[in-house]
Amino acid sequence: xxxxxxxxxxxxTQTLEVSLGPQHPSTHGVFRMDVVLDGETIVKLKPVxxxxxxxxxxxxxxxxxxxxxxxxxxxxxxxxxxxxxxxYALAVEKLxxxxxxxxxxxxxxxxxxxxxxVNHTLLIGFLLNDLGAxxxxxxxxxxEREKILDLFEDVAGSRMMCNYFRFGxxxxxxxxxxxxxxxxxINKYPKFLDEFEKLLSExxxxxxxxxxxxxxxxxLAISAGVTGPMLRASGVPYDIRKVDGYSIYNRFxxxxxxxxxGDVYDRYYMRLLEMRESIKILDQAxxxxxxxxxxxxxxxxxARSPRTFKPPKGDAYGRIEAPKGELGFYLVSxxxxxxxxxxxxxxxxxxxxxxxxxxxxxxxxxAIVILGSIDIVLGEVDR
Amino acid sequence: xxGWGVIKGMLVTLKNFILSYFTKERLTTVQYPEERLPVKERxxxxxxxxxxxxxxxxxCVSCDICAKECPPKCxxxxxxxxxxxxxxxxxKVFDIxxxxxxxxxxxxxxCPFDAIFMDHEFELAKFGRFEDLNYRKxxxxxxxxxxxxxxxxxxARIEAKRRAKAQPATPETKTQ
Numbered sequence: 001x002x003x004x005x006x007x008x009x010x011x012x013t014q015t016l017e018v019s020l021g022p023q024h025p026s027t028h029g030v031f032r033m034d035v036v037l038d039g040e041t042i043v044k045l046k047p048v049x050x051x052x053x054x055x056x057x058x059x060x061x062x063x064x065x066x067x068x069x070x071x072x073x074x075x076x077x078x079x080x081x082x083x084x085x086x087x088y089a090l091a092v093e094k095l096x097x098x099x100x101x102x103x104x105x106x107x108x109x110x111x112x113x114x115x116x117x118v119n120h121t122l123l124i125g126f127l128l129n130d131l132g133a134x135x136x137x138x139x140x141x142x143x144e145r146e147k148i149l150d151l152f153e154d155v156a157g158s159r160m161m162c163n164y165f166r167f168g169x170x171x172x173x174x175x176x177x178x179x180x181x182x183x184x185x186i187n188k189y190p191k192f193l194d195e196f197e198k199l200l201s202e203x204x205x206x207x208x209x210x211x212x213x214x215x216x217x218x219x220l221a222i223s224a225g226v227t228g229p230m231l232r233a234s235g236v237p238y239d240i241r242k243v244d245g246y247s248i249y250n251r252f253x254x255x256x257x258x259x260x261x262g263d264v265y266d267r268y269y270m271r272l273l274e275m276r277e278s279i280k281i282l283d284q285a286x287x288x289x290x291x292x293x294x295x296x297x298x299x300x301x302x303a304r305s306p307r308t309f310k311p312p313k314g315d316a317y318g319r320i321e322a323p324k325g326e327l328g329f330y331l332v333s334x335x336x337x338x339x340x341x342x343x344x345x346x347x348x349x350x351x352x353x354x355x356x357x358x359x360x361x362x363x364x365x366x367a368i369v370i371l372g373s374i375d376i377v378l379g380e381v382d383r
Numbered sequence: 384x385x386g387w388g389v390i391k392g393m394l395v396t397l398k399n400f401i402l403s404y405f406t407k408e409r410l411t412t413v414q415y416p417e418e419r420l421p422v423k424e425r426x427x428x429x430x431x432x433x434x435x436x437x438x439x440x441x442x443c444v445s446c447d448i449c450a451k452e453c454p455p456k457c458x459x460x461x462x463x464x465x466x467x468x469x470x471x472x473x474x475k476v477f478d479i480x481x482x483x484x485x486x487x488x489x490x491x492x493x494c495p496f497d498a499i500f501m502d503h504e505f506e507l508a509k510f511g512r513f514e515d516l517n518y519r520k521x522x523x524x525x526x527x528x529x530x531x532x533x534x535x536x537x538x539a540r541i542e543a544k545r546r547a548k549a550q551p552a553t554p555e556t557k558t559q
Contacts, residue, residue, distance in 0.1 A: 068454040071487035136396060143411050150423075157425040157501070163487050171492070172425070199395040202388035303492060306452055 015043055018364070022051050026130050026368045029378030033355075033367065040363045045356040049349070052382040060342040065306035066092055066167065069342070074161040076346065077380040079122055080115040082152070083322040085165035090246060091318025091329035096311035098168040099296050105248045106289040107174055110182060111164065112320070113278040113285070114152075117189065118145050119323035120229075120271040120278075121196075123375045127268060128200065130372035131209055137200060144192050151181055167309065168299020179286050186282045193275055201269070210265035214358040214370035217262065224354040228325025228347055230374060233270040234262030240321035247320075251288075252281045267373040307337050315341075324348050324375050344383055348376040424534050427488045427501035429481055432523040433530055441524070442498035445474035449490035449499055457483035458490065477520040481507065497541050503533045 021032035030051035036044035056076065060069035073088045074081035086108055093100065100108075125141030149159040155174050156164035164171050200206055216226070221234040231238055239256040241249040257273035259266030295303065302309035311333045319328035325347025332341035351374050359367045403410040413420055434441050450458040463475035491500050502525070509515035531538040 063454060064451055067489065068452065071454055071485060071489065140399070143409075146411065153423050153426060155425070157423075157427040157488060158486065161486065163489075175425075195395055199392045203392050204386060204388045207388070304495075305448075305493060306489075 013038070020364075020367070022048075027371065028126065028376055029381075031376070031378055031381065033371075035364065035367065037364060040365075042359050042362055042364060042367055045359045045367065047352060047355050049352070050382055052378045054383065056383040057342050057344060061339055063338050065337050066309055066311070066339065067303065067306035070165065071161065071163045074163055075379055076344065076383060077322065077324065077327075077348070077377045078160055079377055080119045080323050081160055081162045082111040082115040082164060083320060083327065085162065086112055086247075087318055087320045087322065087327045088329050089165040089167055089318075090320060091316050091331050092167045092311065094316035094318050095314060095331050095333055096167065096309075098299060100168055100247075100299075101293040101296055102290050103173075103292040104169040104294050104296075106285050107170055107294065108165065108247060109249070109252075109285050110282060110289075111152075111162075113282050114148050114182070114185070116278045116323045117185075117275055118148050119375075120275050121145055123271055123372075124196065124200070124268060127264075127369070127372040128206075130368045131206065133206075137196070140192075140196065140199070144189070147185060151178070151185070154178070154181075166295055166299055166303045168302065169293070169295025171295075171303070173294040179289065182282060182286050186279050186286075189279055190276065193272060197272060201272070206268075207265065209366075209369060210268060210373075211263055212261070213264045213362060213366050214373060215261060215263045216354065216358055220354065220357060221262065224357075225350050226325070226354060228321070228323070228351065228375075229270045229274060230267060230325065230351050232256065233259035233266040235259055240319060240326055244319065246318075252284050254278075254280050264369055264373040310335060310337055319345070322347055324377070324380070325351055344380075346380040346383060348374070349381045349383075352376050352381055422503045422533075424536060426503055427486055427491075428505050429484055429486065429502055429507070429518075430479060430490055430499050430523070431502045431525045431529075432477060432520065433498055433500060433527055434524055435527050438524050441473055442496050443474055443477065444472040444496055444498070445477070446495070448493055448495065452489055452493045454487060454489065455483050455485055457481075457485075474520060477523065478517055479523060480517045482512070482516040497545060500530055500534070500537075 016037045018035045018037055019032060020035055021027040022030040027033070032048040032051070034046040034048060035042055054075075056069075056072055059072060063069050070085060070088060073084040076084045092098075121141045121144055122138075125138030128137040129135065152162055152164075153159045155178060156162040156171065216230065216234050218234050218236055221231050222236060226234075227238070227240075235258050237256050237258050240246070241254075242256055254277045257270060257277065259270050313333055313335045315330070315332040317328055317330045319326055326345065327347050328345035330341070330343040330345065331339045334340040355367075355371060355374065358370050362370070399409055402408075432441060432443055445460050445462045447460050447462075450456070450460050457480045459476060459478040459480075460474050461476035463471045463473045465471055486501070488501050527538075531542075
């Protein structure tokens with residue numbers, strides 16, 4: 001998209017350069033946008049990343065073991081650490097050809113879908129914060145999220161830095177009251193979503209601010225490599241849970257909602273619809289969950305002494321449908337205890353690359369909303 | 384009608400506001416220093432070293448496994464030795480830098496002697512930035528009863544495992 005400055009012969013105008021961020025709550029972390037403005041309209045926008053770079057990939061290549069970078073993956077997208085663990089575990093299991101016991105598979109799915117609920121609830125809250133609906137929606141979101149995080153803490157030992165997955169299974173089995181508590185959450189969550197929807201979806205201010213703002217055309221979304229709810233909001237039915245059927249996702253019945261226009265409102269609504277589908281998956285998963293081992297024998301041995309865990313030479317790419325999009329880990333093994341190459345394909349980083357195309361021609365206040373609707377976490381963008 | 388959406392939203396806020404006086408469900412604030420939530424059993428914070436009866440009877444044999452497996456490398460262990468310089472099975476120095484530790488719990492998972500566990504204590508604010516946060520062996524020592532108190536289920540499981548290991552009474556030299 002191109003934006004040309006309007007020529008008014010009588011008045012000489014100049015563009016204004018504004019540096020948005022890096023320390024500003026609306027940029028969701030330490031992220032900067034160099035914006036060129038014509039009045040209030042955005043003429044040019046350059047995202048500046050790297051303020052939160054922590055050398056994650058190189059660190060992982062210099063760890064003592066494969067397992068040692070598992071806690072670091074929690075810190076990529078710190079809102080949903082369980083799915084980060086999932087993607088990394090999946091990649092290493094592919095590399096080492098490890099089997100995962102049935103029960104562990106189910107618990108993994110439950111954790112991943114609960115994480116999706118956490119992420120999408122929080123995203124809507126933050127999006128509304130960006131819109132100026134200060135703290136009412138986000139506090140409702142926090143209230144519900146806390147119930148799920150309590151569950152994570154009960155099971156994994158930490159609310160956010162779960163470090164729960166191991167290669168070939170899980171760290172520990174779930175607690176005895178886990179299933180009833182998940183059931184309680186999935187019974188209550190739809191009510192909360194209804195309330196949330198009543199609070200927001202038909203709100204005229206929200207509609208005026210979100211509809212036809214930041215439209216992302218289908219073709220552009222595909223060519224830019226956008227994934228996740230952003231891509232589906234633009235009308236492309238692409239969900240890795242369906243396409244790949246990794247883990248045991250092909251056993252569950254769920255639908256993939258798609259949007260029409262690809263504007264901010266579609267992206268907001270996509271999250272609400274996806275949460276309802278997640279609840280369906282959770283419902284099926286807790287009904288079918290079998291008893292048994294939570295980690296395979298080889299996996300348990302590997303978790304007890306990580307430095308003896310040596311995958312054979314080769315490479316593997318494990319990818320999952322993380323709440324923000326495709327999260328992939330590309331690993332190259334040279335037969336030693338640590339990966340030779342470790343690459344993270346992070347969803348929010350790639351989704352962020354088309355920010356400029358969505359923002360051009362809009363007002364500066366809309367840029368904040370568009371950024372919020374992309375759903376970035378700077379821990380994952382900068383790694 | 385234009386504006387109805389806003390009013391509907393406001394009604395939700397009003398409902399939440401009024402119900403917050405009646406149900407715990409909608410009023411989730413905990414007045415922290417006075418009120419406290421119960422700590423979960425599996426909650427992990429910083430590691431501590433366990434001893435059985437008196438502080439000299441450390442379970443740690445200074446095998447250095449936790450220090451090697453620790454992802455951010457926050458553990459420093461120096462093995463003790465007697466007068467002749469023969470290494471002993473106990474640490475002389477066992478430091479954990481709490482400013483580096485990231486609470487992942489890998490040390491407790493890999494420890495073959497069940498000597499290190501994650502604690503529940505979380506009010507650890509200090510005035511200093513360096514020495515105060517570098518916990519020495521003496522600061523880390525805690526009795527086995529403490530572990531049994533904070534994590535009864537894990538403690539029972541580990542005690543059962545330790546007793547089963549001790550039962551066959553094989554001479555220790557054999558295993559070395």
